Amino acid sequence: MITMNNRQTPILVLVVPCYNEEEIIEKTSGVLADKLGRLENDDVISHKSRILFVDDGSRDNTFHILHKLSEQNPIFSVIKLAGNSGHQNAILAGMMTARDTADIVVTIDADLQQDIEALDDFIAKYNEGCEIVYGVRNDRDSDGFMKKLTASMYYKLMRSMGSKVIPNHADYRLISAKALNALSQYSEVNLFLRGLIPTMGFKSDIVYFDVKEREAGSSKYTLKKMLNLAMNGITSFSTTPLHLISGAGIIVVLGGLVMLIITIVDWIYGKNVPGYTTLLTVMLIVGGAILLSLGVIGEYIAKVYMEAKHRPLYIIDSVIWHDID
Ligand code: UDP
Ligand code: MG
Numbered sequence: 001m002i003t004m005n006n007r008q009t010p011i012l013v014l015v016v017p018c019y020n021e022e023e024i025i026e027k028t029s030g031v032l033a034d035k036l037g038r039l040e041n042d043d044v045i046s047h048k049s050r051i052l053f054v055d056d057g058s059r060d061n062t063f064h065i066l067h068k069l070s071e072q073n074p075i076f077s078v079i080k081l082a083g084n085s086g087h088q089n090a091i092l093a094g095m096m097t098a099r100d101t102a103d104i105v106v107t108i109d110a111d112l113q114q115d116i117e118a119l120d121d122f123i124a125k126y127n128e129g130c131e132i133v134y135g136v137r138n139d140r141d142s143d144g145f146m147k148k149l150t151a152s153m154y155y156k157l158m159r160s161m162g163s164k165v166i167p168n169h170a171d172y173r174l175i176s177a178k179a180l181n182a183l184s185q186y187s188e189v190n191l192f193l194r195g196l197i198p199t200m201g202f203k204s205d206i207v208y209f210d211v212k213e214r215e216a217g218s219s220k221y222t223l224k225k226m227l228n229l230a231m232n233g234i235t236s237f238s239t240t241p242l243h244l245i246s247g248a249g250i251i252v253v254l255g256g257l258v259m260l261i262i263t264i265v266d267w268i269y270g271k272n273v274p275g276y277t278t279l280l281t282v283m284l285i286v287g288g289a290i291l292l293s294l295g296v297i298g299e300y301i302a303k304v305y306m307e308a309k310h311r312p313l314y315i316i317d318s319v320i321w322h323d324i325d
Contacts, residue, residue, distance in 0.1 A: 007127055010103030012036070012049040015094030017087055018110040019056040022065060023217040027246035028110050029069050035116045036075065044123055048101075048324050052077045053110075054094040057084035067320065082315040086225065087304075090190045091171055093314040099180040106174045111214045114172040118209035124172040125205045131179040132197060132204035135172035137211045152228055161238040166197035166206065173197070188194060188236065189306050191313060192229070196236045235299050242300060246291040252286055 014032055018025055032051050039045045051247070055063045055078060063080055070076040075268060079097055081090060091107050098105045103127055108114050118135060125133045155167040175183070182200050198204075221229075234241070 007129075009043055009046045010123070010126065011101060012039070012045040012123070012202065013094075013098035013102040013105050013108045014049075014051045014109070015054065015091060015098060015105055016051060017054045017056055017090035017094065017107075018058060018062050019084060019087070019090070019220045020058045020060045020062060021110045021217055021220075022061040023059070024111055024215055024217070025053075025062055025065050026069070027215065028112055029066075031112060031116060032108075033073065035076055035119060039119065039123070044120070046103075048073050050077055052079065052094050052098055052325060054078075054090045056086070057081050061163040070320045070322065072080070074324050077322065078320040080317040080319075082317040085314040087171070088193055088229070088285050089313045091207075092191060092192065095175065095180055095317075096184060097319065099177055100178055102180075104176050105173055105180060106167045107171050109170075109172070111217065113212050113214055114170075115209040115212065120174075121207040125207060126174055127178065127205055128244050130174075130205045131176040131202035132200075133165050133174040134169045134204065134206050135209050136206050137168045137170070138165060138208050140209070145260050154233075158195070158233060159235070161234065161240040162196050163233070163237040165194050165233070166198060169206075172209070178202075187310070188302055188312060189313065190236045192233045192234050192236045195233055199237075231299070235303055237298075245296055248289060249293070253291060256282075257285075265282060 012163055014036065016028070016032070029051065035253060036045070036051065040047050046110070053066050053076065055066060063078070066078045070078050081093060085093070095105050095107065103121070105117065106122060108116065113139075122133045122135070131178070151168075152157075153317055155165060158165045159167075168262070175197070179200060179202050183197065186196060188196070245266060
C-alpha cells in the first residue's frame with residue numbers, strides 16, 4: 001500500500017516518552033499544548049493534531065497526572081506500557097500507535113531539554129518534501145566534559161564502523177506516516193532507532209536546535225542504560241568488531257610462528273632458551289586476547305538469541321485516546 005502524505009496542514013502527533021517524570025510532566029504538557037495551539041491557529045498543522053504521552057511503566061505519579069490531563073483536554077492522549085521497556089521501545093510504541101491517524105509524528109523528550117520552537121523548521125522541511133527530519137543539537141554546553149568527550153568519540157567510532165548515525169542527533173525527529181510504515185516492517189528486537197532510521201533511505205534533512213538544562217527531575221538515563229544503548233548501537237549495526245577479532249587472531253598467530261622459528265634457530269645454534277618470563281608474557285597476552293574475543297563473539301550470540309526469541313518490544317496496558325473534531 002502506498003500512502004500519500006498530506007503535505008499541507010498535516011495531522012501532527014507529538015510522541016513524548018515519560019518515565020518517572022511527575023515533577024515536570026504537567027509543565028511539559030502546558031508548553032507542548034501551547035505550541036500545538038499556535039501552529040493550529042497559523043494553519044501550519046491540522047486541528048486534529050494531538051500529543052501522545054507514552055508512560056514507560058513509571059513507578060511514580062506520572063500516569064495519574066497524565067490521566068487527569070487527558071480528561072481535561074482531549075488533545076492529550078496516553079499509552080500506558082505494562083512495564084519499563086526503555087526509551088527506544090517507548091518511542092516505538094508511540095510511533096506505531098500514532099501512524100494510523102497521523103501524517104507526521106515528532107518524537108520529543110518529556111523534560112523540555114529540546115527546543116520545541118524547532119517544530120516550525122521541522123514542518124517546513126516536511127512541506128518541502130522530506131520524509132524524515134533530524135533534530136541536531138547546536139552545542140553540548142549543557143553536558144559535562146565527560147559526556148561531551150564520550151559522545152563525540154562514540155559517534156566517530158560508530159561512523160568508522162559503517163553506521164549511518166547522525167552526530168549529535170538524539171531522538172528528536174520528525175517522521176512521516178510513509179516512513180513510519182516502512183519502519184514498521186523492521187522487526188528487530190535490539191532497537192537502536194538512531195542507527196536504523198537513516199538506513200531506510202527517504203529524503204531527509206537536518207534542523208539545528210538549542211539544548212537546555214533539564215527543568216525538573218533528574219536524568220532517567222542511568223549509566224547502565226546509556227552503556228547498553230551505546231553497545232546496542234554498535235553491535236546492532238556493525239559486524240566490524242568480529243572482523244577485527246579475526247584480524248587480531250591472524251596477527252597473533254603470525255607473531256607466534258615467527259617466535260617459533262627464532263626459538264628453533266636459537267636451539268640449532270645451541271643458545272639457551274630464555275626463561276619463562278617471555279613465555280608467561282606471551283601466554284598472558286594471548287590468553288587475554290582470547291577471552292576478550294570470546295566476549296565480543298558472545299555479545300553477538302546474545303543478540304542472535306534475543307532476536308530468535310522475538311519477544312514483543314513493549315506491552316500496552318491501556319490507551320486513552322479521545323476523538324478530536
Ligand atoms: N525515558 C523512558 N524510559 C526510560 C528512560 C527514559 O521513556 O527507561 C524517557 C524520559 O522520561 C525522557 C526521555 O526518555 O522523556 C529521555 O530521558 P532523559 O531526559 O532522562 O535522558 P537524558 O536527556 O538525560 O539523556
Ligand atoms: Mg533529557
